[in-house]
Amino acid sequence: MVGVFLRLVGRELTLAVRGGIGTLMAVVFFVIAVTLFPLGVGPELGLLSRIAPGAVWVAALLAALLSLDRLFVADHEDGSLEQLMLGVLPIEFVVLAKAVAHWLTTGLPLAAAAPVLALLLNMSVDGLVILIVSLLLGTPILSLIGAVGAALTVGLRRGGALIALLVLPLYVPVLIFGVGAVEGAVLDVGVHANLSILAGGLVGALVLGPLAAAAALRMTVE
Amino acid sequence: MACIRGERPVFSGVSFSLEPGGALTLVGPNGSGKSSLLRILAVLLKPAGGTLTWEGAPVDQDWTAHRQRLHYVGHLDAVKPTLTATENLRDWARFRGAARAAPGALEALGIEELADVPGRFLSAGQRRRLALARLLAAPAPLWLLDEPTVTLDADASARVTAMIAAHRTDGGIAIVATHGEIALDGAGRLELGEHAVSADMLMTEADGESEEEEQW
Numbered sequence: 405m406v407g408v409f410l411r412l413v414g415r416e417l418t419l420a421v422r423g424g425i426g427t428l429m430a431v432v433f434f435v436i437a438v439t440l441f442p443l444g445v446g447p448e449l450g451l452l453s454r455i456a457p458g459a460v461w462v463a464a465l466l467a468a469l470l471s472l473d474r475l476f477v478a479d480h481e482d483g484s485l486e487q488l489m490l491g492v493l494p495i496e497f498v499v500l501a502k503a504v505a506h507w508l509t510t511g512l513p514l515a516a517a518a519p520v521l522a523l524l525l526n527m528s529v530d531g532l533v534i535l536i537v538s539l540l541l542g543t544p545i546l547s548l549i550g551a552v553g554a555a556l557t558v559g560l561r562r563g564g565a566l567i568a569l570l571v572l573p574l575y576v577p578v579l580i581f582g583v584g585a586v587e588g589a590v591l592d593v594g595v596h597a598n599l600s601i602l603a604g605g606l607v608g609a610l611v612l613g614p615l616a617a618a619a620a621l622r623m624t625v626e
Numbered sequence: 627m628a629c630i631r632g633e634r635p636v637f638s639g640v641s642f643s644l645e646p647g648g649a650l651t652l653v654g655p656n657g658s659g660k661s662s663l664l665r666i667l668a669v670l671l672k673p674a675g676g677t678l679t680w681e682g683a684p685v686d687q688d689w690t691a692h693r694q695r696l697h698y699v700g701h702l703d704a705v706k707p708t709l710t711a712t713e714n715l716r717d718w719a720r721f722r723g724a725a726r727a728a729p730g731a732l733e734a735l736g737i738e739e740l741a742d743v744p745g746r747f748l749s750a751g752q753r754r755r756l757a758l759a760r761l762l763a764a765p766a767p768l769w770l771l772d773e774p775t776v777t778l779d780a781d782a783s784a785r786v787t788a789m790i791a792a793h794r795t796d797g798g799i800a801i802v803a804t805h806g807e808i809a810l811d812g813a814g815r816l817e818l819g820e821h822a823v824s825a826d827m828l829m830t831e832a833d834g835e836s837e838e839e840e841q842w
Binding site for chain 2: 487
């Protein structure tokens with residue numbers, strides 16, 4: 405079972421790599437979106453470092469949304485989804501494997517690119533470290549919640565816009581606690597509360613996200 | 627067994643049973659429910675009424691076990707454009723729980739020279755052959771085939787007919803929806819057009835669904 409799960413993750417990664425530039429789209433979007441802030445608000449370092457945690461996190465949130473609409477649509481269109489439902493792996497774990505692959509191709513690169521961009525916004529070194537940690541905890545939640553949105557809209561034409569409407573409100577807590585942790589580090593008022601809530605949210609999303617998305621996929625295939 | 631799609635009744639009163647080595651061809655006009663019946667048998671779709679049994683036990687007691695003993699080849703080929711034929715086949719064998727794709731599956735369908743060709747370069751018929759190769763890559767006793775030869779040439783159709791015959795010799799069961807292109811020796815024939823229902827008929831026979839048996 406574990407072998408099948410890993411094979412599915414590996415397959416998704418292979419598909420992503422061979423899919424070409426589309427895979428990098430999230431990171432490229434993230435880089436461009438964050439660089440827009442200094443251009444927009446001006447080169448005042450005090451102001452930039454004030455808005456840096458929020459700017460980076462909002463850009464990460466939007467970047468994670470970009471590739472979500474394709475998460476299940478391709479498999480639905482070519483019949484892979486119904487074959488996966490007939491496989492040995494319960495559909496909940498199929499969802500989990502897809503979310504893991506989505507995180508490895510979007511969340512992880514975002515967390516890797518974030519410190520460079522935050523430096524651009526004059527964030528302190530303390531802030532940078534916590535920014536990486538908060539993104540590592542928060543972006544998997546984005547992938548898991550996003551999987552639910554993608555599963556609900558898989559059978560719809562133009563489901564992409566609907567995913568954003570469904571999922572963005574649910575991303576709000578992740579944004580609040582993610583930014584809270586980074587600001588706590590920058591202002592030196594403690595980060596543990598915010599990071600603990602993010603970690604708790606991740607555990608919850610790991611359990612509930614696949615269950616909800618699997619239920620939605622079963623309805624779609626029927 | 628009865629079926630309703632989108633509030634529109636498709637068929638009712640369908641009942642059959644098959645022995646090991648048996649086969650059934652589903653025939654009927656477009657929209658008579660051939661694909662729906664196959665999807666019900668593959669538990670991708672819930673029947674509106676009736677039961678499905680395997681060796682006397684209703685399959686809804688253990689969906690997972692039922693999924694593992696069937697192969698379903700529908701209208702969609704589930705071939706990934708960026709994966710080669712071998713990779714496509716290997717993945718599906720793995721997802722069916724086999725350690726690796728059984729050798730000879732590509733050869734049986736005459737596409738061994740396409741093993742390293744990515745799915746996007748395959749023609750519709752070649753993709754269909756690859757989808758049918760899944761049947762051999764990970765063995766399962768029950769084959770549910772939805773118009774398997776629809777894009778195939780005469781050579782491939784003959785190969786598929788031979789595959790089904792060999793499968794039945796080994797004690798397997800095949801249920802094939804067709805418009806008459808496939809002739810199976812000694813196969814039962816289910817005319818779904820005769821089981822079509824109109825909405826008001828269904829109202830009066832709400833409890834009248836018959837049982838569907840599928841005995842091993």
